[in-house]
Amino acid sequence: MERTYFPVLLLLGFAAFNAVAMLALSHLTMRPRPTPVKQTPYESGIPPLGDARERFSVKFYMVAVLFIIFDIETVFMIPWGAHYRELSCAVPLVAGSCPAGQVSFFGLGEMLVFIAILLVGFIYVWKKGALQWD
Numbered sequence: 001m002e003r004t005y006f007p008v009l010l011l012l013g014f015a016a017f018n019a020v021a022m023l024a025l026s027h028l029t030m031r032p033r034p035t036p037v038k039q040t041p042y043e044s045g046i047p048p049l050g051d052a053r054e055r056f057s058v059k060f061y062m063v064a065v066l067f068i069i070f071d072i073e074t075v076f077m078i079p080w081g082a083h084y085r086e087l088s089c090a091v092p093l094v095a096g097s098c099p100a101g102q103v104s105f106f107g108l109g110e111m112l113v114f115i116a117i118l119l120v121g122f123i124y125v126w127k128k129g130a131l132q133w134d
Helices: 006-029 058-075 077-082 106-128
Strands: none
Touching: 058 077, 058 106, 077 106
């Protein structure tokens, strides 16, 4: 069991080492030379417009949170699609395919229920007006 996690741990270790090494290398090789021009804030290469502490509408945050929620929910469809063949067969697969007469609609029904729940949530949010950008 621990051998199956070794590549993941190796990748995490490499990523952590790489991050620390890049930070250390930039700290050792950088000469700080602050100037007034370097100290001014910028937004995408242009001078900032307005104050950074201005208020945003709650609708902005609602749309952002709803996007994240529905985006994360659709990510759950990827493993379902990867295992659809196993989920739609009543017996274990034989040579990568389902034997004749053993096809079930469990996998499809499972995703249809999931999508129906998402659709109900989306319609509820839409009717409440949370997606209106006024």
